[in-house]
Amino acid sequence: MAQQFDFAMIGLGVMGRNLLLNMADHGFAVVGFDKDATKTNALEGGATPGTIVKGVNTLEEMVSLLSKPRKIIMLVPAGKPVDDVLQSLQPLLEKDDVIIDGGNSHYTDTARRIESEKSFGFHFMGMGISGGEEGARRGPSIMPGGDAGAYKNIQPVLEAIAAKDGTEPCVAYMGKGAAGHYVKMVHNGIEYAIMQILGEVYDILKRGKGFTNPQLHEIFDGWNKGDLKSYLIEITAAIFLQKDEDSDADLVDKILDVAGSKGTGKWTSQSAMDLGTAIPVIDAAVSMRSISGLKKDRVKAAGLYTLPSHEIATDVETVKQQMHDALFSAIVICYAQGLAMLQKASVELDMQIPLQDAVKVWRQGCIIRSAMLGIFYNVCNANPGISNILLDEAIAAMINEKVKGLRSIVGAATEAGIPSMALSNALNYFDAFTSEKLPLNLTQAQRDFFGAHTYQRIDKEGIFHSHWNAAE
Numbered sequence: 001m002a003q004q005f006d007f008a009m010i011g012l013g014v015m016g017r018n019l020l021l022n023m024a025d026h027g028f029a030v031v032g033f034d035k036d037a038t039k040t041n042a043l044e045g046g047a048t049p050g051t052i053v054k055g056v057n058t059l060e061e062m063v064s065l066l067s068k069p070r071k072i073i074m075l076v077p078a079g080k081p082v083d084d085v086l087q088s089l090q091p092l093l094e095k096d097d098v099i100i101d102g103g104n105s106h107y108t109d110t111a112r113r114i115e116s117e118k119s120f121g122f123h124f125m126g127m128g129i130s131g132g133e134e135g136a137r138r139g140p141s142i143m144p145g146g147d148a149g150a151y152k153n154i155q156p157v158l159e160a161i162a163a164k165d166g167t168e169p170c171v172a173y174m175g176k177g178a179a180g181h182y183v184k185m186v187h188n189g190i191e192y193a194i195m196q197i198l199g200e201v202y203d204i205l206k207r208g209k210g211f212t213n214p215q216l217h218e219i220f221d222g223w224n225k226g227d228l229k230s231y232l233i234e235i236t237a238a239i240f241l242q243k244d245e246d247s248d249a250d251l252v253d254k255i256l257d258v259a260g261s262k263g264t265g266k267w268t269s270q271s272a273m274d275l276g277t278a279i280p281v282i283d284a285a286v287s288m289r290s291i292s293g294l295k296k297d298r299v300k301a302a303g304l305y306t307l308p309s310h311e312i313a314t315d316v317e318t319v320k321q322q323m324h325d326a327l328f329s330a331i332v333i334c335y336a337q338g339l340a341m342l343q344k345a346s347v348e349l350d351m352q353i354p355l356q357d358a359v360k361v362w363r364q365g366c367i368i369r370s371a372m373l374g375i376f377y378n379v380c381n382a383n384p385g386i387s388n389i390l391l392d393e394a395i396a397a398m399i400n401e402k403v404k405g406l407r408s409i410v411g412a413a414t415e416a417g418i419p420s421m422a423l424s425n426a427l428n429y430f431d432a433f434t435s436e437k438l439p440l441n442l443t444q445a446q447r448d449f450f451g452a453h454t455y456q457r458i459d460k461e462g463i464f465h466s467h468w469n470a471a472e
């Protein structure tokens with residue numbers, strides 16, 4: 001009998017190829033489709049000896065090789081290419097087959113495609129995958145959502161290929177509809193925010209205190225050995241040691257200070273605005289990428305104004321300690337914002353996202369993996385409905401003292417004229433969130449003054465409107 005294949009991949013770019021080879025390494029017979037023969041050859045050439053991996057150049061052949069119900073992942077660029085693949089598969093698939101979009105699709109596109117499932121005639125799921133090339137090959141973090149029954153069909157293979165925290169696989173069902181892509185989008189928003197925070201820490205230490213790249217390596221490497229242990233800090237430490245191939249310089253100093261993006265951070269901010277949930281650290285990260293693009297204007301503006309010296313007077317050892325605490329508390333606050341957003345989306349968008357499982361699958365394999373997630377997992381497990389992890393007593397005890405470091409660093413950076421938008425937004429969010437009383441009573445008075453928008457009172461129930469004294 002001809003070889004039957006367990007799983008197929010459409011799109012053999014770096015992620016698709018590596019994910020498929022990962023499946024093969026776990027004993028699954030896999031077939032990969034790409035129109036480009038060099039990619040199918042690269043797939044077969046990269047297979048571990050003894051594994052069953054085949055590359056094909058037509059969808060018809062791919063479908064004919066699969067055992068039923070067929071299980072197919074596509075990793076193609078988000079947008080129209082996904083719709084095109086779904087259309088091409090329509091005449092080839094059957095009712096119980098499952099097709100999974102594993103790319104970074106916008107969750108509203110995923111929701112629309114799920115709505116069209118009946119016309120497709122097969123199951124469609126959206127699934128976030130994080131971990132880059134290495135993660136795809138050795139164990140990514142996987143965030144599937146949608147049809148719970150269809151998920152059961154693919155669960156064994158996903159559990160086999162996912163990263164492991166101890167023995168626990170970093171994959172779980174993320175909820176209804178487009179929940180998989182929604183959780184991945186928020187993951188990316190947090191990724192943007194932590195990267196921006198790390199950029200600011202680098203800038204403050206370099207411009208404010210004159211640390212060299214080898215010294216920055218030492219500091220970040222030291223942090224990565226303690227309670228800040230995380231993938232993004234680990235790679236940042238490594239970056240400071242990398243030499244340029246064309247000169248004696250460090251590579252980081254040769255890179256233009258303009259950051260690109262594919263949009264997932266912006267989508268997170270847009271969705272947060274729609275939900276009415278505040279994620280200002282993520283917003284700051286998105287804004288800073290935009291400001292980075294204004295290179296010409298920045299150069300001109302730098303010559304127009306009298307700016308502070310950028311030097312920070314505080315002694316080196318104190319700054320290092322304050323910076324550790326600032327970094328720790330800002331990162332906790334940024335996760336808190338992302339998780340609060342997921343909690344709100346879960347209800348408002350009716351996705352039923354199990355918050356503890358989102359945290360669980362982020363513990364290993366993904367870009368935002370960090371030792372802190374183990375702590376957040378315990379918090380969310382004990383209280384799955386928690387609206388914000390800053391309300392947890394253990395979290396409060398953990399950052400109560402450290403926030404002082406954040407306050408000192410934001411103050412020093414502000415004095416020195418070094419931008420710290422993400423760090424200060426983290427601090428301002430914290431200060432607002434812990435303010436029993438905010439000045440929004442004045443906002444309500446103003447709204448009622450000019451627009452009769454009414455207000456509520458602190459001393460009696462009901463909705464009120466006043467005849468305000470006319471402005472002089």
Ligand code: 6PG
Nearest residue numbers: 130131132188261262263264367
């Ligand atoms: C991941 C990454 C991955 C990708 C980002 C980059 O989890 O593996 O998040 O999805 O590297 O989308 O996003 P930008 O290009 O927008 O920075």
